[in-house]
Amino acid sequence: MALLSAFEPGRDGTWDRARAAHLARRAGFGATPAQIDHLLELGLDAAVDSFVDWPDEEPALEREEATFGSALADLDGMQDGTQDAVARLRLQWLWRMVESAYPLREKLCLLWHDHFATAESKVLRIDLIRGQYATIQRLCGASFRELVGAIARDPAMLVYLDNRVSKKKHPNENFARELVELFTLGVNRYEQRDVAEIARVFTGWTTPDRNRGPFEFDSGDHDSNDKLVLGQSVPGRRGAAGEQEGDEVLDLLVARPECAKFIAGKLCAWFVSHVPPPELVEALAAEFVEQRYSIRETVRALLRSQAFYDPRFQFQLHKTPVEWAVGAARLIAVRNVHLLGLDQRLSRMGMRLFEPPSVAGWESGRDWAQSSQIAERFELALAYSTLAHSRREVFGAPAADFQALGTQFAGDSAALVDRLCAHLLQRELAPAARDVLVAYLDESLPLQGDESARERQSRERVRAAVHLLLCSPEFQLA
């Protein structure tokens, strides 16, 4: 099977609920049954495009975001210090992930934030953190060459990996090493002497103001001698032209087949499988080159491919804490993410945005299933389940009206559980687990008493089922 060939409904299977839901979980943070209906109606290609073709600007969303931002500024305990400013930025991004009609964009921002991991505890300046976030937002679907070029000039990165202080006399290899190891080629695809040469190339890439930026090329600090990078000569240049050397090296790195494979591997790991088949990575790397390193087009090809819809990959990705928290919030239509202490909760779950544990980014896969993180997840599941859910529309279609569900399935626990499974999990629970849940509702939360008691109880039954389903192994997997 040509793994990357487009999945053709009819020939390769049907464009059904399972596949549409899979697309929504991977390209976004999940979808409600009504949203899945919508994707089914669009057909596969248009459904994929509805994720991939996000507009550069989302004016309505941005207006709301500004309102949300000013509400945050008025929150108790939020001061003007950098820590609080970063906390606000985190909440604002989380809010956007929950609200946006284009969740793929947010997911790619998350991917590139993880890839070009930069920690605010070292950068220390909100303006720089905000600047890098804006760059990633703007270029998350652009050509990878353009993105990596912007990151190399990004003041937060210049501070984080010390290139800011890398000078002719004392080149600092920190950025150069990560540029090859973590950003473009992958580990062991270069020699230490390449790192040293690349460090010399980027001497003088700095910022005049550590607090505010912007990027500046300081030719006085630049080593203008000739360099040899990965066996290719990079002629040294004097004066302002010295900056070109850096761009030449970025061209050279991005054009290496190892880079295409490395980036394709990353995309496959995020969208297909924690351990993607090498043939798929190869095929996607070829597509990446074919698309002239366009992230957007490469992801589009992947989301349309036969491999992407292969049933053996479904429900095999462990959600990160952010994906979990955002996905749950979207599915049950939570509005005010800041009121739940989401920032602190995610921090305790081990995923504080703008504060990755190392330049290698966050863990992935099974490494997220750790005791504290699980306990925190379950706490948030409980908090989510006790909210009064709004009945508003989320991403084009109405979210579930949980209150109505409670009444509709008042006497039938099994039907209620099945309905909520379809909504939250888009699959069935393991049969024995479903039996446990149904028995629990029947035995511990039976409907009895007068009308108002029954109404209270029917609401509690929905909350209990939502709580337990958000804790189910099925909901931890995408």
Place this chain on the structure above:
Amino acid sequence: MLSRRTFLGTSVTALGGMALGPAWLRAAPRSRTNALRRLVVIELRGGLDGLAALQPMHDARLERVRPTLALERSKLLALGEDCGLHPRLEQLAARWRDKQLGVWRGVGHDQPNLSHFESRDYWDEGRVTEVRSGAGWLGVYGEELEADPLAMLAIGAGSLPGALRGRTRRPPAVRTLGGLSFRGPGGARASGAADRAAALERMLAASSGDPEREFFARAALETADAGRRLSAAEKARPAGEWPRSSLAADLAAVAAVIDADLPTRVLHVVQNGYDTHADQNRSLERLLGELDAALGAFLVHLERSGRLDEVLVMTTSEFGRRVAESGDGGSAGTDHGTAGVQFFAGGRVRAGLFGAPPDLGRLDATGNLAASVDFRRLYASVLSQWLGADAERVLGPGFPPEAVVLA
């Protein structure tokens, strides 16, 4: 076969009989004769000023560069001839006299970095390199331990300290000993809350279908079990007086874990606030007073329960502070520095005063002290001589242990 079993719920024995129950749950509890050696780390976050914690006594240069900060000699708690502890460290001074305290000065390394971020990484990882690995020295050690989630535990803020973070394992970090328990609506005492938590466990035990689902279910059930053991430790905690501070509360929780004989080898707590750029004397009065009261109470508790020999307490801090004071008059403080002071306490500790006295006449270009003891050699002793681990595997070669415990 998970799917054909009904999970019975609440006791360790119920878990023990299942295919799901990991080996460590089936093991008999340890007897006291086979007591674990435990390590308690108190991280003094922000950079403890070594020259204030342990002030040189006969060095006129100190008063010249620290006209506001240097304390009168008569106030210090003398440790031998040349230096004295901060006056608020009374209980520690008493432990020193009783040969239960090791005081190390000049602790640092030869490539000091004045950033909290970089320095803390060095101390967390036990490696002085540009590149942060994301795995801490105790975290790497912990990956050798049995796969009990409670093998190591951080108590306090609820976020995992870098020192405990393993390459693949993340020991739990809880705010209180109830932090791993599953909860239902309305808090622990609400009717129905326990039912809900039990239903959640039954649902997880009944979950099966593919390896990823089962992996998560198992991890969650282990969490529930760990939560139960921690809560039991909390409930069994004897009534006793502890000082009122968050450090004391955290150390009281540590004591409860030890009293309950949980298999926790490493316990980690944090005291914040040592980044004393301004108003240092007043801040240290409070901070060192809290440290002394909390650690003092902890050691007394261990003594009373006959466990002082089972425990080694160590403090860490990312750096010492600048020799010369900054700021003026009442708000004088110190900037980030290099070598500092570290305490080790316990029944088996190598007691005394170690490391070269700070040489105020030989400062580096930033006005900071040179280190006389590499912190990794102290880590090496903790790992190999106390915890019985392979220190070189964790720290790399070149750090022969500098004994912090008795042979």
